Amino acid sequence: MTTGADSTAAALPRSTALDDAAARRRVSMADVAKRAGVSAQTVSRVSNGFPGVVEETRQAVLQAMSELGYRPNSAARALKRGEFRSIGVILFTLSTTGNMRTLEGIAASASEAGYAITLIPVSAPTQIGVRSAFTRLDELAVDAVIVIMEVHLLDSSMFALPPGVHVVVVDSDAGDRYAVVDTDQADGARQAVEHLLGLGHRTVHHLAGPEGSFAAERRAKAWRETLEASGREVPEPLRGDWSGESGYRAGLELADDPSCTAVFCANDQMALGVYRALRERGRRVPEDVSIVGFDDIPDATAFDPPLTTVHQDFAEVGRRCVEQALEQVRGGASRPGSTLVPTHLVERASTAAPPR
Amino acid sequence: MTTGADSTAAALPRSTALDDAAARRRVSMADVAKRAGVSAQTVSRVSNGFPGVVEETRQAVLQAMSELGYRPNSAARALKRGEFRSIGVILFTLSTTGNMRTLEGIAASASEAGYAITLIPVSAPTQIGVRSAFTRLDELAVDAVIVIMEVHLLDSSMFALPPGVHVVVVDSDAGDRYAVVDTDQADGARQAVEHLLGLGHRTVHHLAGPEGSFAAERRAKAWRETLEASGREVPEPLRGDWSGESGYRAGLELADDPSCTAVFCANDQMALGVYRALRERGRRVPEDVSIVGFDDIPDATAFDPPLTTVHQDFAEVGRRCVEQALEQVRGGASRPGSTLVPTHLVERASTAAPPR
DNA sequence: GCTTTCGATGTTTGCGTGAACATAAGACCA
DNA sequence: TGGTCTTATGTTCACGCAAACATCGAAAGC
Known part of the structure; x- marks a missing residue:
């Protein structure tokens, strides 16, 4: 120049x-x-x-x-006012329905409140990746940060959190340290299992999400507890990685188990894979095996048969995140504690009474 | 704290x-x-x-x-330096694979280049919504803007574009006015149709995307032209709205047409709906009807059967967007022109020779 | 021994805003 | 008519940073 x-x-x-x-x-x-x-x-x-x-x-x-x-000139404004009117969002991937939708909710609420959203991508879901994202925070113009990520990745990095930056965490159990917002996953899982038991199934198998995921853990835990509370046998859960592919592989195992009449899948995509495996093995949904998913992705209605699944209100999660973040910004104080957004079961056509 | x-x-x-x-x-x-x-x-x-x-x-x-x-303090820095080191991204929804993936690509490239991403959500895909997003730009700290949207919505708003803000547009035909980056959708559609013709199908039906979508138009146009170039009959295309639901409805019609042996769907989600409709009507994929999708969403491999579809490299689109934007920021000049990212057909199990 | 040079550090200044304070010109009342 | 409010507008200054320029001390050259 x-x-x-x-x-x-x-x-x-x-x-x-x-x-x-x-x-x-x-x-x-x-x-x-x-x-x-x-x-x-x-x-x-x-x-x-x-x-x-x-x-x-x-x-x-x-x-x-x-x-x-x-x-x-917003730089001059920010300098004068001492605030940026922007909220940072740290996340690893947009590729999951939940993250994407939550981000949408955040964006909508924030812009309504006159705040901008600054995206802080994490290159890899490792301590290093997370740490470098937090380091970048130093030079980023944000008043608060919303972290959409398994918080156990954060533990050690969090100590480096610059003071004065307020944090809200999604999908975590760190409610004792940070403001946490999440859907009531335990209750959703409970509803799913009880729905299946209510249909007459002796027990419910579970296709869980990957290890190390709090969401997966919570859903699996609630599944187990609900079964135990009803005095049912708790079958060994299978594990996928959220992908349809992994659902297919697990589904193949499930299909070979004649005692399996009901499966609670930790997300909808894996349920899709299970559908395919069951069909390949000649087992019909829902006549032979009932399936319940989790997430209620838009495609769930286009599944064959349309999937009964647990709906999560991600837009609401995003809204609450912004609410919490702004509260902190305005109040100047960090406020640990959890906010749970209710979930509910959406009954479609993938569940029925077990075969006799 | x-x-x-x-x-x-x-x-x-x-x-x-x-x-x-x-x-x-x-x-x-x-x-x-x-x-x-x-x-x-x-x-x-x-x-x-x-x-x-x-x-x-x-x-x-x-x-x-x-x-x-x-x-x-990045505000003071920005004030002194006269630049924000941030790129704004205007989009309506993250709910489509393409937008989401493109955004991911943009975020990754930008942060690599030391730029932040500021999200500018558009509340509704209307002139008013778009205009208000652009108005918000006034007070936003960005050096360039990437617009992920059908540009025909922008036409009149664009005149209000503040000078000095550089623009890159995705998914549009405004290459004469702005820097445009997109996937080579026409070529992808051509590959899909030629693949089906190559398998021996007499012609290929098309389930198009909604009216007013440039992506849908381009795919439909290439489909038509490819058929015409081969001297095939061009059936009346059906129209969906990208959703699985709409695919199902269209699929029902398709299933009732015995002459239909091959369908090129404008996206994967609609293909999923078509699957379900065909199955309901007792028509098998691919034995009776071959299906090709567009997008290559992650779930495509979990479809039953796994979907043959056109893969789009959205990460690359995002990368090029940032590249173009930064070039403009550094060069100070706007540079209209199109950049096309190649697409390619991924053959899976949803296509086969037509029944005899 | 005296300047010259250069490397390390300090001082001044202004980026664009907006809060706080200052001023000017009426309006109003006694 | 003089004084007191009120209202509209102007002036000054600081926000935090970094470019430009200034200074200072020591090593190098004669």
Whole structure:
């Protein structure tokens, strides 16, 4: 860039050079003020909609603004106000329905509250990846951070958390240390299992999510406890990695077990894989085997048969996250504690009474 | 968190009231400078890794920084430097594989280049929604904007685009006005159709995306042209809205048409719905009807049968977007023109020769 | 021994805003 | 008519940082 010469010229009231400089440099309040024949402060007042500016002046300023194409400089604003009006979101992947939807909810609520969202991607779900994301926070213009991630990855990094940055965590059990928002996964799992037991199944098999996932753990735990509470036998759970592929592999095992009449899958995608495996083995859903999923992805209605699954209100999760974050920003204090968003079972066509 | 008091106490060995005030304020370079016994400028040099600071001094500054928990104030930095090091992304929904993946790609590339991503959600895919998103741009700290959206919604709003903001558009035909990045959808559609014709199908039916979608139009157009180029009959295309539900409804029609032996679906989710409709009507995939999708969503391998589909490299799209955006930021000029990312057909098990 | 040079560090300044304070010009009342 | 409010507008300054320039001390060259 070689604007140096121009800006120097701008200091001197000259003709062409000045125009050039003004064109190159961004329009500031001072430019608008000069054009409108008022002081910069008056421009500021108009810009912020403050009272005490007579209508005539206001119009003159407004006109000068639009003529010059004035945009307030948010850096200067942030510097002056000491806040950025932006919330950072740290996450590893958008590839799961939950994360994606939660992010959407966050984005919607934040923009409604006049806050921007700054995405902080984590390159890899490792301590190093997470740590580097948090390091990047140092130079990021955010007032609060929402972490969508298994918090056990964070433990050691969290100590490096810059003070003054408020944190809300999703999908974690760190309610003792941070503000946590999540869906009531345990209750969702309970509803799923009880629904199947209510249909007459002797017990319910479980295709769990990967190890190390709190979501998977919570769902598995609630499944087990619900069975135990009813005095049912608890079959050995299978494990997938959330993918349809892994569901298919697990489904093959399940299909070979004639005692298996009901499966609670930890997410919908794995359920899709299970469908395929069962069909391949000649077992019908729901006549021979009932399936319940978790998430209620949009495609669940297009599954064949449409999937009975546990619906999670991710938009609400996002909303609460922002709510918590802003509360902290405004209150200045961190407030540990959990917020649970209710889940509910959506009954479609993949469950039925067991075969006799 | 109330650790502030400690660090302040160290900086200013004075009374409580003062400590409190300083604790509330963020640590600035001046604080670090005082603590380390150097000038603020030296702190700045260390902070930016500039040369000309003797190792001993550097260490002292570094130590003072960490003792005080110093974080550079990015607002002040942006104000001084005249750039934000942030790219805005305007999009309506994350709910489609493409948008989500593209966003991921953008986020990854941007953070690699030292840029942050600011999400600018559009509340509704209407002129008003889009316009308000662009208006919000005024107060947003971004150097460039990537628009992931059907550009025909933008037309009139674009005139209000603040000067000095560079734009890259995804999924659009506005290559004459803006820098556009997209996958080579026409070629993908061509490959899909030719694959089916190559298997011996007389013609290929098409389940198109919604009206007004450029992606849908492009795919439909290429489908038609490929058929025409081979001198095949062009059946009336059906229309869905990208959802599995709409695919199911269209599939029902398709199933009733005995002449239909091959369907090219404009996306994978609709293909899933078609699967279900065909199965309900007793038509097998691929023995009776071959299906090809578009997108290659992760679940495509878990479909039953695994779906043959057109793969799009969204990560690459995101990468190119950032590349284009940064080029504009650095070059200062807007550069219209299209960048096409190749697509390719992934053959799985949903296609076969037609029944005889 | 005296300047010259250069490397390390300090001082000044201004980026664009908006809070706080200052001023000017009427309006109103006694 | 003089004084007191009120209202509209202007001035000053600081936010935190870093570019530009200034200074200082020591090593190098004569």
